[in-house]
Amino acid sequence: MAEKTNLARTRGGSTPMRAAPPVLPGGGVPEFDRLIHERLRLAIVSALAANESLTFSDLKRLLETTDGNLSIHARKLEEAGYIQCDKFFENRVPKTVYKLTREGRQALNRYLDHMEALIRAMREG
Secondary structure (H helix, E strand, O other), X not given: OOXXXXXXXXXXXXXXXXXXXXXXXXXXXOOOOHHHHOHHHHHHHHHHHHOOOEEHHHHHHHHOOOHHHHHHHHHHHHHOOXXXXXXXXXXXXXXXXXXXXXXXXXXXXXXXXXXXXXXXXXXXX
């Protein structure tokens, strides 16, 4: 079985280039957070980082997704402790509001640090 790589090929041939792992200032290699890396979960966390809170309807409209898709991904983030979900009734209508937790903000910052270090390493390499 061929070895799997996530690396670009050289311009002149088909030999894969191996990139060094990204290094943060201070020398550490950041841990990659696959939970946040998924497109819709990253969008949820990013939207909540830019807003104090958002309702389920607001997120659905903003991210242009379905009820089921948003619900599944929000639940994964909630189980990880990255977002907080509050459900209540407003004028007898159920309402769900999401907020980014401190752990969620820290996870997003670690993810962004990782991506920035990766970009920097690729540009310098």
